[in-house]
Amino acid sequence: MTIISKSYTRKMLSSLALISVLGTTVLAGCSSDKSANNAASNNSEKNSASTSGSNFHADGMPIVDKPVTLDVLTIRWGNMGDTFTKNTWLQELEKNSNVKINWQVISSSDWDAQKSVMLASGKMPDVIIGNLAFGDSDIVNNLSIFRPLDDYIDKYMPNLKAAMEETPELKKLSTFPDGKIYSLPARLPSRPYSSVQPVINREWLDKLGLKAPETLDELYNVLKAFKEKDPNGNGKADEIPYSDSKDVDINLLAPFGITDIRANHMVIKDGKPEYFPTSEAYKAGIAWANKLYSEGLIDQETFTQDDTMLTAKRQNPDAALIGFSYQWTPDAVFGQWSKQYETIAPITGTDGKKYQVGEPSGMSFRRNEVLITTSNEHPEVTARWADQFYTGEASIQNFWGAIGTSIEKNSDGTYTLMDPPDGTSADAWYWDSSLRDFGPKYASPEFEKNIKLDPTSGDGLKLQLDSLGKDYVTQPFPDVMYTIEEYAELPTLLTDIESYIKSTRAKWVTKGGIDQEWDGYVKKLNDMGLAKLIKIYEDAYNRYMNIE
Structure with a gap:
């Protein structure tokens, strides 16, 4: 895994200084040049063909026979670091899918400068996880960098497709003004309405x-x-x-x-x-x-x-x-x-x-939680990998931590949160143990009935207090x-x-x-x-x- 440092940023900034001098714009300018857009679009079409060939399986596990490595960028608040990558569920997904993840973790305090450099250089990771990385305007102004995902959802993402059918707001939230989906949504588990x-x-x-x-x-x-x-x-x-x-x-x-x-x-x-x-x-x-x-x-x-x-x-x-x-x-x-x-x-x-x-449908919905770039040579592999996150059990393990580590799965099919280590707050523990607020998730209202939270603290307390205002x-x-x-x-x-x-x-x-x-x-x-x-x-x- 890779943690991108400030020194790395300075080197990239230095190497791109000439680009800035020559007047290359970072955000809107990348998309305002129609000829550049068309070239990038053609390049995107050329790259859309799978390079995985017979190595790839459209369903079941593993996703590929021979390991494929994806460079995955995510932004974390402050100095949270990469402890979340030790999440047992994430590690088991790597093992079972044969999709290896090279995590590139950047602090939110360093990201603004690095984002500008990345967009200007065109050197993108395969996947971006979490909506801290790129907002709506970043994506709309740089559509040539990000793959339209509609066909991948239809062919390779049955979990997300079913979630969108059950909860149409996910699709509405993810559809861009041109009618296409460039980023994937999330519905976080057990969130309040207020x-x-x-x-x-x-x-x-x-x-x-x-x-x-x-x-x-x-x-x-x-x-x-x-x-x-x-x-x-x-x-x-x-x-x-x-x-x-x-x-x-x-x-x-x-x-x-x-x-x-x-x-x-x-x-x-x-x-x-x-x-x-x-x-x-x-x-x-x-x-x-x-x-x-x-x-x-x-x-x-x-x-x-x-x-x-x-x-x-x-x-x-x-x-x-x-x-x-x-x-x-x-x-x-x-x-x-x-x-x-x-x-x-x-x-x-x-x-x-x-x-x-608040939100009558719950303070649960996010967009821009997964982006697949046109640099990615294995988009169908990536789509299948991302789709594994869109189940109830996957979602809670990427919100609180893995079953057996942070969550206990009970014999009656319910789930309860374990107590954090002494001297550690529950919220800090969840952030250390999981992607938490970021990344793909879908906990359906039906699945949420099986989640049992302590009403006196943390997420459970918020749900308890929500009863006063949600109506x-x-x-x-x-x-x-x-x-x-x-x-x-x-x-x-x-x-x-x-x-x-x-x-x-x-x-x-x-x-x-x-x-x-x-x-x-x-x-x-x-x-x-x-x-x-x-x-x-x-x-x-x-x-x-x-x-x-």
């Missing part, structure tokens, strides 16, 4: 004799009590009733029906896409957030603090400081004070409804893809529009003035090309919805 949920300091509530808030008015009263009545008991007015990330108000806007899971300001309302920063719901929500801010109920450093400052507040050594927030799980951020916090149900909005950010999860704007022309336009439009929305939001939350300035704000957005931006979103939405 994203971040409201979290409150239960100890503070109990001390003040308050119940968990259910409505906006009740939330206001609770936050006011948190500010004024010294619930942490240290005799100081240091309590911060509500504190969150820099986009604090986005989470606070959930009770107004604004649940922006894609971070593109699009929601689905009455079955149709809507750009919410020009909606009446947004206007009302920002006015409400300003009321809280002006009374000191929202962290006054919300729009200026960095993550280090926020973490220091959440984990202040002397006393808990924060009363209310939105989090995945309380234990994730509050350190020694974690046990004081509990997740509560979504806050009811002014229309009497609850809205929860209120809204239908989000789907995870659409854009054409090469749309990707060319989006940055120009988004740079000014997004900056203006963020600056006005910060101003209105901290200083007010939304009513007086609203019409001018909407006009300026329109002058910036908002109609064109919305059309791009709507066109992409319509393409997605029409995929069968």
